[in-house]
Amino acid sequence: MVFSFARRMLTEPDPRVLAKFVYNFGVKGMLSVERFKKRIKKGEYFPPFLFISVTSGCQLRCQGCWVDVDRPAQSLSLEALNKLVSDAKKHGNHFFGILGGEPFLHPKLLDLFEAHPDCYFQVFTNGHLINDALAARLRELGNVTPLISVEGTELVSDERRGRLKVFSKSVAGIEACARNKIIFGVATSVCQSNIGDLVTESWVRRLIGMGVHYVWFHTYRVVGPKPNGQLALRPEQVLAVRRFIVETRKKLPIAIVDAYWDDKGEALCPMATGVSHHISPYGDIEPCPIIQFARESIHDRDSIYEIMTQSGYLRDFREASAGATRGCVVLERPDLVKELVTRHGARDTTQRGTALAELDAMVPRHSQYNPDNPIPEEHWAYRFAKKHWFFGFGAYT
Numbered sequence: 001m002v003f004s005f006a007r008r009m010l011t012e013p014d015p016r017v018l019a020k021f022v023y024n025f026g027v028k029g030m031l032s033v034e035r036f037k038k039r040i041k042k043g044e045y046f047p048p049f050l051f052i053s054v055t056s057g058c059q060l061r062c063q064g065c066w067v068d069v070d071r072p073a074q075s076l077s078l079e080a081l082n083k084l085v086s087d088a089k090k091h092g093n094h095f096f097g098i099l100g101g102e103p104f105l106h107p108k109l110l111d112l113f114e115a116h117p118d119c120y121f122q123v124f125t126n127g128h129l130i131n132d133a134l135a136a137r138l139r140e141l142g143n144v145t146p147l148i149s150v151e152g153t154e155l156v157s158d159e160r161r162g163r164l165k166v167f168s169k170s171v172a173g174i175e176a177c178a179r180n181k182i183i184f185g186v187a188t189s190v191c192q193s194n195i196g197d198l199v200t201e202s203w204v205r206r207l208i209g210m211g212v213h214y215v216w217f218h219t220y221r222v223v224g225p226k227p228n229g230q231l232a233l234r235p236e237q238v239l240a241v242r243r244f245i246v247e248t249r250k251k252l253p254i255a256i257v258d259a260y261w262d263d264k265g266e267a268l269c270p271m272a273t274g275v276s277h278h279i280s281p282y283g284d285i286e287p288c289p290i291i292q293f294a295r296e297s298i299h300d301r302d303s304i305y306e307i308m309t310q311s312g313y314l315r316d317f318r319e320a321s322a323g324a325t326r327g328c329v330v331l332e333r334p335d336l337v338k339e340l341v342t343r344h345g346a347r348d349t350t351q352r353g354t355a356l357a358e359l360d361a362m363v364p365r366h367s368q369y370n371p372d373n374p375i376p377e378e379h380w381a382y383r384f385a386k387k388h389w390f391f392g393f394g395a396y397t
């Protein structure tokens with residue numbers, strides 16, 4: 001697998017794009033985690049991976065979406081984004097996850113990428129705005145990887161995402177990325193309506209055939225104003241997704257990302273470990289994208305580093321979540337999330353103002369945590385990478 005994947009990476013993307021990926025994401029990403037490890041030894045928690053929702057606007061209306069897509073779109077200004085990224089860079093961060101809504105709807109997004117050629121940006125997008133002109137610009141910039149979400153085959157995609165021709169428009173975005181020799185991935189939030197079609201070897205082989213370089217399987221989060229609980233996976237299905245990921249990593253020339261398990265196959269939560277936190281489209285500093293409550297905002301002070309390292313709210317969320325589960329505290333313990341929000345007097349960060357009612361309506365569910373059934377990494381490269389740069393970071397003692 002390693003040689004065939006290396007051959008793909010050495011022959012498919014533009015060599016300059018590959019070089020930026022290896023250095024800005026690979027080398028600098030690893031160094032930022034090493035700095036994070038040193039910081040937390042001193043009790044200073046500033047995540048090496050910041051996830052920033054640059055806008056709440058989106059063309060789609062997905063089941064389980066927690067973003068205020070039905071409200072007037074709000075976006076972070078380029079000035080606020082530049083300040084945020086520049087301060088984070090001072091502390092060794094060079095990788096940023098860019099979320100929405102649909103990030104490419106943000107009119108100044110490419111200016112942000114251009115302003116920080118020494119960084120690497122992963123854009124979580126539905127791909128509908130990626131045409132040859134945009135993909136060619138991303139190639140010039142070299143420091144951006146689109147991660148295009150595909151939530152099902154044609155019919156399922158339209159139902160899951162509340163619009164028509166969703167799948168074919170995402171595929172058009174995928175094809176534009178491949179034609180323009182950039183590095184890109186496909187993400188799926190695995191649920192009842194797509195697990196049979198997309199968690200399969202034939203689908204992953206199809207992605208390889210379309211020139212996709214990495215695939216990310218999340219598991220569906222039953223949250224937001226339209227949570228659609230019927231889509232949630234059963235425990236044995238989450239295990240099946242984990243097993244598929246581990247098996248396929250050994251077999252096929254494509255990288256497979258997950259953010260839920262360490263090298264031993266034990267579950268973890270990126271928020272509880274402190275490895276990532278989230279900035280909302282309004283500038284609120286949230287424990288993670290689906291915990292839409294905040295005490296602090298990037299607009300409070302110039303330094304995001306100072307705000308985050310001094311936040312009792314974030315610290316309490318990390319520690320209480322890690323104390324309660326190695327899985328997703330939102331799915332498993334919505335009561336604890338409410339208790340923490342109430343204890344800190346955190347405000348509802350949504351325009352719709354119904355986040356607390358949504359929390360009240362949630363029933364505890366299974367997540368990635370299945371202590372009796374750990375499935376360890378079987379491929380040496382993933383075992384090594386997770387062992388050193390993606391594990392519990394001492395959160396789960």
Ligand code: SF4
Pocket residue numbers: 221268269270271272288289290291327328329330331
């Ligand atoms: S709380 Fe749940 S959704 Fe948030 S980072 Fe943790 S596992 Fe992911």
